[in-house]
Amino acid sequence: MPASTLLANKADGFTIAQARLAGGRSDHDQRAISAVEWTLLIMVW
Secondary structure, X not given: OOHHHOOOOHHHHHHHHXXXXXXXXXXXXXXXXXXXXXXXXXXXO
């Protein structure tokens, strides 16, 4: 790949990918917690 087509430094690729994935991971966790809370609410109600 020509250096002229790079959007950032070659060494920054992993850091950029991890920053992009961080938001998605917490979103999945929040959905799972909400589902468990909702299920427990129905069981007790």
